[in-house]
Amino acid sequence: MEKKIRARIIGTGSYTPPRRMINADFEKIVDTSDEWIVSRTGIRERRIADDDMTTSDMAVQAVQRALEMARCTHEDIDALIVGTVTPDYKVPSTACVIQEKMGMPNAVAFDNLAACAGFLNGLSIARSFIECGVYRKIVVVGVEKLSSITNYKDRNTCVLFGDAAGAAVVAPDDSGAGILSTFMKSAGSLRELLWIPVGGTRNPYSRENALNGSDKLRMSGSDVFKVAVREMCTSALKVVDDAGLERKDIALVVPHQANIRIIDALTKRLGVGSDKVYVNIDMYGNTSSASVPLALDEANRSGRIKPGDHVVMVAFGGGLIWGSALVRW
Ligand code: UT7
Secondary structure (H helix, E strand, O other): OOOOOEEEEEEEEEEOOOOEEEHHHHHOOOOOOHHHHHHHHOOOEEEOOOOOOOHHHHHHHHHHHHHHHHOOOHHHOOEEEEEOOOOOOOOOOHHHHHHHHHOOOOOEEEEEOOHHHHHHHHHHHHHHHHHOOOOOOEEEEEEEEHHHHOOOOOHHHHOOEOEEEEEEEEEEEOOOOEEEEEEEEEOHHHHHHEEOOOOOOOOOOOHHHHHOOOOOOEEOHHHHHHHHHHHHHHHHHHHHHHOOOOHHHEEEEEEOOOOHHHHHHHHHHHOOOHHHEOOOHHHHOEOHHHHHHHHHHHHHHOOOOOOOOEEEEEEEEOOOEEEEEEEEO
């Protein structure tokens, strides 16, 4: 019998800028406290890129590390798929900028806009390309310079976000390992729960609306929270079920790091031990599309993931859009 070709992650990489912003730094700019931030979000610090560091600069570092682990050259890459809501430019895509900086002459490069679910959306596209035989070596990236779209006068949002990049190299494999199932879903009717109202064709950018902060991220936190818990749980269970597995088969859950209370609720609903859920929100905050690949790379490099392990990745973000992937490592 012919062996099934699956898309397998053969290398991971990540990058976080060195500059740390701790909770006490926010006490000086908005009415907040370390106690509130830690107890309501689990965040202790986040990384902030310098002004002259762009989204693509961070991505290049993460992609280089992933390529080295995968033992791939830049010429090997057929496709580069980048999830970001903080592109270097409106046009061209950040993927094309990364392609030019790294020199990937044989690749098609494009962005996908799925906010915090951007990496998993890219992974799901890469899986389809590989299973259909369209491309062989694909780099999937999640990268954000969220500090560039954060309103540092709004205590509801500014304490949450950080900058980072994560990447994975995906290639065909017939050994039985690889991506067993993926799931993506969106609800455009809920788009105003997490959005940037100004800067597109609906509400073009102007000096006035820049002054009132509507060109920055806005979020109805508690509404998003409820949908996030519900849909992340449903998404995680769906990929386990679609792969013909059960909850007890999960070795590690790598969730989007938006809020420790969301992660704790997900852990409880999934009925897995907290030792099976990867958490690094305390160090980086919410890095949107970079969150899952950053956590995946840390888990991979620290030996938390062993060959044959079933790893569930799950994310949720502005769109609203959410999704999941189940990988046999
Ligand atoms: O990554 C994409 C998806 N994003 C998410 O999943 C985020 C989901 N939402 C959340 O994580 C939480 O809703 C937040 C962390 C954003 C907020 O936590 P919350 O427990 O839902 O608080 P809340 O929005 O209901 O606000 C409770 C109170 C309010 O004060 P009043 O109106 O009760 O007097 C807020 O003004 O907490 C206040 N508050 C703060 N207080 C001190 C909000 N932000 C702060 C702050 N410091 N930074």
